[in-house]
Amino acid sequence: MQAFQFSNKLxxxxxxxxxxGLLAGLYAGLIRIGYLTEIPINITGGLHGPLMINAFLGTLISLERAAALEKRWTLSGPFLMAASVIFMLFVDMQYGAWLFTAGSLAVSATLLYICRIQPKIYHFIMAMGGISLFIGNLLFVLGAPVFEIVIWWMGFPVLTIFGERLELNRxxxxxxxxxxxxxxxxxxxxFGTLLMHFTRTHGWHxxxxxxxxxxxxxxxxxxxxxxxxxxxWTKYSAWCLLSGYGWLVLTGIFGLIYGLPAxxxxxxxxLHMVFVGFVFSMIFAHASVIIPSLSGKIIPWNRYFYLPLLLLHGSLIIRIAGDFLGFYAIRSIGSWVNVLAILMFLGGVLVQILRNRSL
Structure with missing residues (x-):
């Protein structure tokens, strides 16, 4: 029993x-749109992508896989990802970048190990997500511009989720x-992702x-x-999933019409149709399962959670309308409320866990 408690604490x-990583990434995003100023701990607008993809999603997804396997070496992925947060924020971005690149290699090794012991197609899809992250990170530390590698970063959560949904939908x-x-x-x-390095337009299409x-x-x-x-939670998760898929449909339509500028x-x-509309919908959908499995803390249901979900989608619509119509003040408002919705969801989770402990 004691070992189990220690495991949950770890x-x-x-x-x-x-x-x-999430909080720092959100702050960096608000710096990027010009709403907040840089602070003395290395949070700049340019860190928004690396923090959200690696420090947040990389740590969380690799931790979930390591917890499922219960093998010590698999903790190297989340350890390196977590360490990269500290280095990016308090030491030097370059050191942090090499750490999260090493972390993504460790994550890929973990996912490939799962493929070896359970050679199922959905595991191979998830492994491709990890490899996609590693390729994107390696190109990043070698100096490639973000607009060229963002498709690899996108592949990490997208392919991971695709694989998970295929597994769960058996x-x-x-x-x-x-x-x-x-x-x-x-x-x-x-293949399209690879092709983008040779013919960006055709690969993107x-x-x-x-x-x-x-x-x-x-x-x-x-x-x-x-x-x-x-x-x-079951009904709520379904709404999150289906609304997230809706954002992918819109991404496909608008992506074909407008292409992907630099x-x-x-x-x-x-990018935010995918990373906010789709990925965060999936996070909201699976939080009631993932957080208890990692922390041992149950999240009691409350209808409150529909509020941040509605705010997330509503504010994203506002943000995207501002983007396409050229109303940048509206885009900024949508961005702020995006952040607020995410914080409200996390706050709701924390409150429910604490309330459950006090009962």
Whole structure:
């Protein structure tokens, strides 16, 4: 019993570093849009992407995998990712970048190990997500501009989630042809990512076509279509999942129409459709399972959680409207409320855990 408690405390400690990475990343994002000023601990607008992808998502996802395997060496991934947070914020960005690159290599090794012991297609898809992160990070430390590598960073959460949803949707028993179609879409997605280094436009179009098609596949075959009729966390998760898939559909449509510029409002809109609209919807959807599995703390249900979800989507619509219409003040308001929605969700989780402890 004592060892179990220690394990939960250790995992909760890593989660604290992920939370630090998230908070710092959100702050950097507000600096990036010109709303906050830089502070003396190295938080700059340029850190927004690395902090959100590596310090937050990298630490959290690698920790989840390490906890599932219960092998000490797999903690090297979250350890290096967590250490990169400290180095990025308090020491030097370059050292932090090499740490999260090493961390992503360790994460990839963990995911490939899972493929070896359980060679299932969904595990291979998740492993491709880890490898995508490593490639993006390696290119980053070698000096590649962010607009060239962001597609690799995007692949980490997107492919991880695709693999997880394929695994969880086995209960729906999609037809074999549908399952192979899903695998084919993932293969084309990865090929499109590679192709972007040779012909950016054609590669991006392939990625967007497969993003659109994969989202439709998930809407059709995901168990969320059934669980949306359930109650409490199960119903809430279904709403999060389906709304997240909706953002992927929109990403595919707008991505095909506008392409992917190297910077600017369209670039901002497309990336945040994925990273906020899709990825954070998935985080909201799975938080009631992931946090208890890592911390040992149950999150009691409360209808309050619909409020940050609605704010997340509503503010993202405002942000994207500001991007496409050129109303940058509106975009800034949407960005602020994006951050507020995420903080409200995290605050709600913390309050519910503390209230449950006091009962």
């Amino acid at each position: 995992l909760a400690g890593f989660m604290a570093f992920a939370a630090l 209960i729906m028993r999609p037809p074999k042809k549908a399952q192979w179609a899903f695998v084919g879409l993932i293969a084309i997605w990865v 392939l990625v967007m076509i497969t993003t659109f098609a994969t989202a439709l596949w998930l809407i059709k075959y995901d168990i969320a279509r059934k669980t949306i009729k359930s109650v409490q 910077a600017g409002p369209v670039y901002d809109a497309l």
